[in-house]
């Protein structure tokens with residue numbers, strides 16, 4: 267039986283394209299958070315919403331314009347909430363970026379929401395970040411973890427393998443943790459770093475690290 271949430275699964279994409287003020291999306295998200303008890307559970311749910319959005323778009327039951335409006339409404343809603351979640355000044359820092367050539371930032375925004383809730387500070391790099399630029403940035407030693415999101419559009423395994431090799435080189439030498447997320451075709455069985463497939467795993471990893479750091 268479907269959970270008692272404010273957005274029955276079949277209606278969620280419709281709510282996102284509805285002609286209502288953007289604040290209604292924020293209100294719905296907050297209500298989901300209140301019902302489900304954590305941002306990682308809301309993030310898992312929104313993953314399904316985005317999946318459904320993609321299916322509607324593929325089948326032509328939502329136009330490209332409607333899909334753009336829907337993803338932008340969700341993006342704005344999540345960003346608004348992200349700005350209200352201020353992590354402790356002493357919390358560890360995660361650097362957040364999207365794989366090269368991928369412009370899907372929503373998964374990363376959801377990852378940011380989850381991180382902030384469990385006390386991590388985040389530095390947002392988003393899309394179009396050349397990996398070579400990370401070298402100098404990580405030299406100051408303030409970053410504890412680098413998380414990279416690749417959506418379904420990142421479907422070239424050899425290119426993702428190349429990106430992983432570069433990321434590994436940059437992070438392992440500095441003892442910075444590396445997390446690869448999203449549905450992109452990242453390599454499996456990483457010799458360094460973590461390949462995560464859910465926001466639950468992300469939340470668990472971040473919570474464990476905070477506990478160890480004291």
Ligand code: B12
Pocket residue numbers: 309310312313314316317318319320321323324333334337338341367368369370371372373374377413414415416417418419420421445446447448449450462463464465468
């Ligand atoms: C929203 C959306 C857009 C928005 C993006 C807005 C934004 N700022 O993000 C816009 C309209 C801009 C867009 C553009 C395009 N899109 Co688009 N898009 C989508 C859609 C509907 C959702 C994508 C999304 O946000 N996924 C994010 C997360 C929630 O999903 P996920 O990757 O599966 O990740 C899961 C987990 O691993 C985890 N996760 C994600 N990130 C992270 C990070 C960490 C650290 C962790 C721990 C976990 C985690 O969350 C999810 C689980 O719930 C998908 C449909 C789909 N099924 O994905 C199409 C989709 C990805 N897009 C697609 C395409 C083709 C495009 C365009 C090329 C269209 C075009 N012709 O211009 C461009 C791409 C430009 C580019 N170079 O990237 C295709 C890709 C197919 C393919 N293999 O190539 C899809 C699959 C749609 C389809 N069915 O055809 N898109």
